[in-house]
Amino acid sequence: MTERTLTGTGATPRSGVGTVVWYSPDADLPDPDEATADPDTERRRFEDARETARSELEAERERTAERVGDQEAEVFDAHLQFLADPQIEDGVEGALEDGLPAEHAVQRAFADPIEQFEGMDGRTAERADDLRDVRDRLVRILVGGDRVDLGDLPEGSVVLAERLTPSDTAQLDPDRVAGFATATGGRTSHAAIFARSLALPAVVGVGDDLHDVDEGATVVVDGEGGELVVEPSDERREAAHETHDVEIREEAVTTADGAEIEVAANVGQPAELEGAKARGADGVGLYRTEFLFLDRETPPDEDEQYETYLEALETFPDGRVVVRTLDIGGDKQIPYLELPEEENPFLGERGIRRSLGPDADLFETQLRALLRAAADGDGRLAVMFPLVATPEELTAALETVDAVADALEDEGVDYAIPELGVMIETPGAVFTAPELAERVDFLSIGTNDLTQYVMAAARENERVAELRDPRHPAVLRAVARAVEAAHERDAWIGMCGEMAGDPELTELLVGLGLDELSMSAVTVPDVKAAVEATRTDEAAELASAALEAATGAQVTERIESTTPDQ
């Protein structure tokens, strides 16, 4: 076999070697040769398959209820009812009478209802996916092929899939899996973020070529270079094993001259908390709460949210947990909120704009849960508002916090006011940072959005990718401005974008004056090591040189000329 390289987007700066296991929930079906199957035989096959599907669904419902929650398990109830539907039974029976084999009868019987659902509005249309799931399950059972159990893979498996959903990744055991690659998805897709949080080698967005890779093939997943190497040469395999082993430091670190820099993790769902702790994160610098609202029919209630926030505080008994209030809109959709289609969603109603507008109820419920959790958090819980552009928005958000506190007080419910902060992601927030910092405990710079808005270059648009350079003086000067505003008003300031997780930039960021850096858990050890290698006086010099640079290239040059060889 000769080596073959497929390219995609690297999700994690890690490489791994392993054996391909295909995970394909959608079974492929060859065309029927001719319609001459015996209806009685095929009917028995169908009934057996349906029985198997029923036990599978019941087992998965149990497991999901245990591992994830009752709400998430509910989808299986709907699947069980679709499985038993008389309309499907009739459709299958008709097709069997026509002499079709059972698997094709199933395909035919589901075709009409799927089309019918797709033609309808809103929630019914989403149910088409449930029908497809049930159909594919039956077909898979009929044509053979065991469903791969992601929770029980042989050690050293590399999972290949069209896509991995949150429920798929939740099952992956990072100790047994050597990595994964998906045909779809980008750096910020769910699967990619999940991989980073567990330091799992992963390449996403490989495209259709991925499907040419055979089950059982040996592959290198190069999450740094964004390559999937099939039947790698010996040299390539060796290179993949040379992971740069950076020591994991569980304790807080300081610069070489003793300045404390908090190094925290960005977390997108509870399953990532333990991984973040294991990588030595001091706490959570960005807890995205969208997962609470995704993949379900109705929003989570106050108690469910309260428990979730407590879990984070308990995982980091000495660390700070910064929770970002719901940040939807833009590219993040939630079906039951019926978000309007917008011409420019990134410049539209998202983040705090929705929380102060159509999602005011959700915002209030979330704040109630957060204030209750703060009562149990010994002052370690912090809450920040996303996409603030003006001091007026902050005023309205703080008024909501006060109103929620008053209501809890009246009800005699235990609560505390957490540390409150604002995300600096818009030019509006940069220019009003003094007014914002005056009224909160901290600021946190979201560099992915800040860069997109400062440069007017959309996050998902590859044609303007070059402009989205967080090292450009245009972005660095915005960062410096926010830091100055925060420190003049005794607020602390952190950074929670991709930029914060790049160890090459740690010295620069320390020099710019950031007190906290928060990143995907995978690079926490690298950044901690970079902090310890930094001297604040040298860092400050580098920062002022970078701020005086005119171009991104000059900034890079200055960083490289001062960075010791690593």
Add this chain to the structure above:
Amino acid sequence: MSSERTVTIVPEAGLHARPAAKFVETVNEHDSDVRIGYGDDEPISAGSMIAVTSLGAESGEDVRLIADGPDEEAALDALERVLTTPEDELADAEG
């Protein structure tokens, strides 16, 4: 002889997913033939998840339930309970 009842849907998800599944399950637990009417359309069989989901009935909207058979009153009582129980309690009720 048949019995008929108009019920307003309480669960936030409307007649989809979990509430719909529970509804169809309840229909099939009874011996009576149950049909469901929504808007001006002809009532359809309530024992099919596909049929019930395809109505697209949302929370706060009315549906007509028509039951015909030996346990028609009991069936209507049970179905009314399903349609008027908020979702979180629906889950709790099952344990």
